[in-house]
Amino acid sequence: MAGSALRRLMAEYKQLTLNPPEGIIAGPTTEENYFEWEALITGPEGTCFEGGVFPAKLIFPSDYPLSPPKMSFTCDMFHPNIYSDGRVCISILHAPGDDPMGYESSNERWSPVQSVEKILLSVISMLAEPNDESGANVDAAKMWREDREGFNKVAETLVRKTLGIPTSK
Amino acid sequence: MSTTTAAAAAKMTSTTAVAISLVLSSCVVANAFRQKKQFYPSVVYICKSNPSMAIMYMQALVAVYLIGKLTGKLFFGSLRPAESERLIEKAWYAVTETCLAFTIFKDDLSPKFVALFTLLLFLKCFHWLAEDRVDYMERTPVISYIFHLRIWLLLVILTLGDVYFVHDAYTTTMAKGPSVQLVFGFEYALLITLAANAAFKYVLHAVDVHSDTFWESKAVLLLYLEFFIGLCKAVMYVVFLIIMVRTYTIPLFAFRPMYHTLRNFKKVFQDLVLSRRAIHNMNTLYPDATLQDLQAIENVCIICREDMTAAAAKKLPCNHIFHTSCLRSWFQRHQTCPTCRLDILRPTPLTTQNSNVPRPITPTPGRTAQETPSTEAAASSSATDNSRGPSTSNPTHVSSNQAGSSGSSYYNQTPLQYQFRPYTFQQRSTSVDEINGNNSENSNNGIPESNNMNESWIAFMNAAGIGGGIGPSSLFNDMPQTSTNLPSTNIPQIPLNLPFVGGIAIQPPNIPPNLDTLSDEELRLMEQNTRQGCLARIKYITDIKCMLDAAVVMMNQYSSACLMAGLDSTDSTFNSETKTSDTTENDEQLETRPPSNISSETDSSTGSGVTSSSSGSEDQLIQEETEQQRIIRLKRLEKFGSNST
Numbered sequence A: 001m002a003g004s005a006l007r008r009l010m011a012e013y014k015q016l017t018l019n020p021p022e023g024i025i026a027g028p029t030t031e032e033n034y035f036e037w038e039a040l041i042t043g044p045e046g047t048c049f050e051g052g053v054f055p056a057k058l059i060f061p062s063d064y065p066l067s068p069p070k071m072s073f074t075c076d077m078f079h080p081n082i083y084s085d086g087r088v089c090i091s092i093l094h095a096p097g098d099d100p101m102g103y104e105s106s107n108e109r110w111s112p113v114q115s116v117e118k119i120l121l122s123v124i125s126m127l128a129e130p131n132d133e134s135g136a137n138v139d140a141a142k143m144w145r146e147d148r149e150g151f152n153k154v155a156e157t158l159v160r161k162t163l164g165i166p167t168s169k
Numbered sequence B: 001m002s003t004t005t006a007a008a009a010a011k012m013t014s015t016t017a018v019a020i021s022l023v024l025s026s027c028v029v030a031n032a033f034r035q036k037k038q039f040y041p042s043v044v045y046i047c048k049s050n051p052s053m054a055i056m057y058m059q060a061l062v063a064v065y066l067i068g069k070l071t072g073k074l075f076f077g078s079l080r081p082a083e084s085e086r087l088i089e090k091a092w093y094a095v096t097e098t099c100l101a102f103t104i105f106k107d108d109l110s111p112k113f114v115a116l117f118t119l120l121l122f123l124k125c126f127h128w129l130a131e132d133r134v135d136y137m138e139r140t141p142v143i144s145y146i147f148h149l150r151i152w153l154l155l156v157i158l159t160l161g162d163v164y165f166v167h168d169a170y171t172t173t174m175a176k177g178p179s180v181q182l183v184f185g186f187e188y189a190l191l192i193t194l195a196a197n198a199a200f201k202y203v204l205h206a207v208d209v210h211s212d213t214f215w216e217s218k219a220v221l222l223l224y225l226e227f228f229i230g231l232c233k234a235v236m237y238v239v240f241l242i243i244m245v246r247t248y249t250i251p252l253f254a255f256r257p258m259y260h261t262l263r264n265f266k267k268v269f270q271d272l273v274l275s276r277r278a279i280h281n282m283n284t285l286y287p288d289a290t291l292q293d294l295q296a297i298e299n300v301c302i303i304c305r306e307d308m309t310a311a312a313a314k315k316l317p318c319n320h321i322f323h324t325s326c327l328r329s330w331f332q333r334h335q336t337c338p339t340c341r342l343d344i345l346r347p348t349p350l351t352t353q354n355s356n357v358p359r360p361i362t363p364t365p366g367r368t369a370q371e372t373p374s375t376e377a378a379a380s381s382s383a384t385d386n387s388r389g390p391s392t393s394n395p396t397h398v399s400s401n402q403a404g405s406s407g408s409s410y411y412n413q414t415p416l417q418y419q420f421r422p423y424t425f426q427q428r429s430t431s432v433d434e435i436n437g438n439n440s441e442n443s444n445n446g447i448p449e450s451n452n453m454n455e456s457w458i459a460f461m462n463a464a465g466i467g468g469g470i471g472p473s474s475l476f477n478d479m480p481q482t483s484t485n486l487p488s489t490n491i492p493q494i495p496l497n498l499p500f501v502g503g504i505a506i507q508p509p510n511i512p513p514n515l516d517t518l519s520d521e522e523l524r525l526m527e528q529n530t531r532q533g534c535l536a537r538i539k540y541i542t543d544i545k546c547m548l549d550a551a552v553v554m555m556n557q558y559s560s561a562c563l564m565a566g567l568d569s570t571d572s573t574f575n576s577e578t579k580t581s582d583t584t585e586n587d588e589q590l591e592t593r594p595p596s597n598i599s600s601e602t603d604s605s606t607g608s609g610v611t612s613s614s615s616g617s618e619d620q621l622i623q624e625e626t627e628q629q630r631i632i633r634l635k636r637l638e639k640f641g642s643n644s645t
């Protein structure tokens, strides 16, 4: 019998295709491997990331949903909670007890109740409201705090890049 | 030269390197033949010239790399990107650590050493890939026969190779004394554990794939496997460390993997112990979900997103329902409720050090309503749609259903259960909303959830006994809350129950803890003027109150038994008397009233009116005192509630 992780991922995929939440497209990269997903996330409206379509990949552990997946953006990102290599650092992606930043409460941590959909929605809200206490990208956090104009400019170039529009100068 | 080749190989931009090395080495060979014309002299010529030798070494490395690729293709087919990523990362660590090892074994540095090291790295890569492939079995819906064949062959060859090299290292060390062979022997011994791990996992996965039903104990077996492999590794590292320190020096290069191994082992050990406890708790204490329970929620297990049947699902003390098997595997990671994070091992924490258990419930309902359960908070903060998240909508469904169903069957219940209602498990659960839901429901109906409550009471008593680390005082964590919502539900019940209770054994109340057993630290904590300390003190007081209540109940029972046995004529009047009086009083008075009735009853043969009234007034006096104390107590509690907000 197929593993419970596989069945749950299939169920989530079905749910996401039948009933897609706004601004999110996600699914397995290939039909043979349900443990590697691609996702497209649109930048939330009214923020500096508005209009962008950001590709990301999700890698699921074989004991999913007991352990959280790993998520990273595959495009260039500049955001306080995203490492420069694209890895996303939000509490929903960390199991309770493993705390890279030391400030998160266990309430927002991973548990089987969470799902791909919730992760992606959390990422969207993270794009809208960065948590500048997190040190995933110190430069971005500093810029977000002190030079919002500059941050918005960088975000705009990123958005243009994802859409394939040359930067206006 | 060799390092550049290795780096190039690692970057997988190797085809050019291979070509260059081929061209170079053929140039060298051609050059040698041109000069010496014969085979032997040309070999000697190449061996004597350093540049030629370097090129030949490089060529050998390239050859090894090509062989590696070929065998890899043979055993694994094409690698997935994630696999090669992991492989390169691990190989990188292995190379750097071996470079550190070089510093200790400077004297042994020779072509043979480099060759052995390359072979080791080579085999290591295959072990890692084999592990990855075995894990991959769980992830793919289709597994071909060729896959099984490959894994089998690979594991057998790897194990044989490992055993051979360990043996080789052992004999050389015994014959020639300690040398770099120590490190090789140790590394290969570690690889044996790796291969064994992969083999066992493969067997487990293969059995699972071929069975038609869900194999429940697989997760447990995997955890045990991890434990034993971890144990073997930890022992090996310690032995290796001791040998190395005695013969050479501290093996710095082994520290990183050793640290990881020991930490992993510790975690696995903890998981094993805690999950065993949690699973034991689940099996013995928590009831199977009933059909009503399942109908009330969407009937979907939130862990696996599949439907539940009543036989295969368990209800946790917080009323959340999951598959038994799903819970079992989750408890191997964390011993909490997946939805509300109630700690399964200690439902009511007394100490606040454990930060991942939600705070105790505060007495005033107005305040508790503001506190949302953790997951809901998380969900709303992450802008999730609440309508679809079952976690948010379930609890109220569950509670309302239970209240309704048990309400209808209330009159069939054994009497006297209500007395323990204040101390039941549910009010200790962390999901505040549920409790409020329950309580408001109860006060509306005037009917308690006796059945459910009684079950959880038993479960709770057991939990206190089994849980070990739970201080008895923690049992009554939320007593104050109960006093605020008791009266409306309880009053009408005592007269109904009393005449029938003779001979029915009641649940023993919790015995207040022996203060001698408290540690100094706990006592200090209690003495503090903090919220914690005060709560703990209040808990002890409520424990004592519980005992007193129980004594009163016993007296009630006794007197009613007397009534039923001998004094039939006065029975009805007594009952009606208590009924009318009790409904007008609150629960505190109710507890003290029965003794006055008993005295009036015993004296009823003579001038009963006078004695009963006098004893009644005495009682009233005592009652007023306790009432005052109670008001003070409640006031203090309310203060705490407002302070903490």
Ligand SMILES: [Zn+2]
Pocket: B301, B302, B303, B304, B305, B306, B322, B323, B326
């Ligand atoms: Zn389930």
Ligand SMILES: [Zn+2]
Pocket: B316, B318, B319, B320, B337, B338, B339, B340, B341, B342
């Ligand atoms: Zn729960």
